[in-house]
Amino acid sequence: MVEALIPKTSLPEFDPKRLETFSLEDFVELLEAAGSMPTGNEKVLTVEESATAPIQNDVGCIDRIRKSRFRFLVEHLYSGEQLIRDLPLKENLNDALRLLHVSAVDGLINFLTMTHDLFYHVLALKRGEGYVGRSKVPIAEPNQPLYTYFVRREPAAWYVDSDGRLASQPSREIDPSRGLVERLLTLLNRADPARIRQCAFRNCGKCFYAKRIDQVCCSRRCNNNRLQLEWYEKHGKSAVYIRASRGENKR
Numbered sequence: 001m002v003e004a005l006i007p008k009t010s011l012p013e014f015d016p017k018r019l020e021t022f023s024l025e026d027f028v029e030l031l032e033a034a035g036s037m038p039t040g041n042e043k044v045l046t047v048e049e050s051a052t053a054p055i056q057n058d059v060g061c062i063d064r065i066r067k068s069r070f071r072f073l074v075e076h077l078y079s080g081e082q083l084i085r086d087l088p089l090k091e092n093l094n095d096a097l098r099l100l101h102v103s104a105v106d107g108l109i110n111f112l113t114m115t116h117d118l119f120y121h122v123l124a125l126k127r128g129e130g131y132v133g134r135s136k137v138p139i140a141e142p143n144q145p146l147y148t149y150f151v152r153r154e155p156a157a158w159y160v161d162s163d164g165r166l167a168s169q170p171s172r173e174i175d176p177s178r179g180l181v182e183r184l185l186t187l188l189n190r191a192d193p194a195r196i197r198q199c200a201f202r203n204c205g206k207c208f209y210a211k212r213i214d215q216v217c218c219s220r221r222c223n224n225n226r227l228q229l230e231w232y233e234k235h236g237k238s239a240v241y242i243r244a245s246r247g248e249n250k251r
Contacts, residue, residue, distance in 0.1 A: 011080035011100055016179030018072055024187050024196070025209040027115060033068035034061035036116045038207050040123035040198050061112060062105060073176045077104055080174060092162040104175040111150065111177035115184065118148045119207055122196045135214040140194040150181050201226040 031037050035058070066074050084097050125146065127138040161167045195210040201222040208218035217223035 011083060011097055011104075011174045012076040013173045014073075014076050014104075014176045014179070016173075016176070016182075019176075019179045019183045022180075022183050022187070023209075024184075024191065025211065027184055027187075028119070028196070028207060028209045030065070030068075030070050030073075031112065031116055031119065032206070033065055033070055034112050035064050036061060036112050038116050038120035038123060039205055040120055040207065041205075042120050059105065059109065061109065073108065073180075076174060077101065077108075080104075092167075096159060096161075096167070100174060104177075107175040107177040108180075111180050114148070114150045115180075118150075119196060121146055121148050122193050123198060123207060125193055127194055132214040135216065137214050137216065138194045138197060140192070146193075150185075202229070 028037075062074050062077070065071065066078065080097070080101050084094060084101060125144050126141045128141055129136050130139045131137070158166050195213070197208060197210055197216070199206045199208060199218040199222050200216040201218075203225070204218060204222050206218050210216075217226055
């Protein structure tokens, strides 16, 4: 009897195993690909404000992810969209598939929104400064609370169809946000919050994850631009800038 209620057609499933190699750096790059990179200049909301603040769902971020190296997160959503359009399904099953597709898109967008909030909360934490070799690096001050949370929507396992009968949802594993949340929370456990930084080059300011503890810029290009800018500000525009082999400045 239960088998008769399970629809024979389902949306393409998402494989959470593809997230096993995801790093914190990948999550930062995912936000950048989605066009929701935090800068640390946003207003940091309290828990109460976060609970009541409207979520700005930018559906265009799904298209931007599709054109990035993270396309595998949304490929199944697009193939599912094609399935809904092309297959001659019964109306109630078609509606159920469409509902699951929309729910998966909403789940991914909500995850990106919450991850953006988490990252700029981390950027807003109080930081001191320490030295690694000759480089000044930020160090997170201890005993700071970080009030953030993730919201993940999941469709019900069963629904009542147009005939008033129970039917099983075709699939519950089309939303990648579940796997993304679990992977991100695993990576954040015991992570150094001071490694989530803003680029020290003033014309960039992009959020990045520092692979090295002494990394202060998001890229070599930004670091070279920063060093050159500091040099010219100290020595004047007529000075000759020569980059040393170890990244130090000398005339």
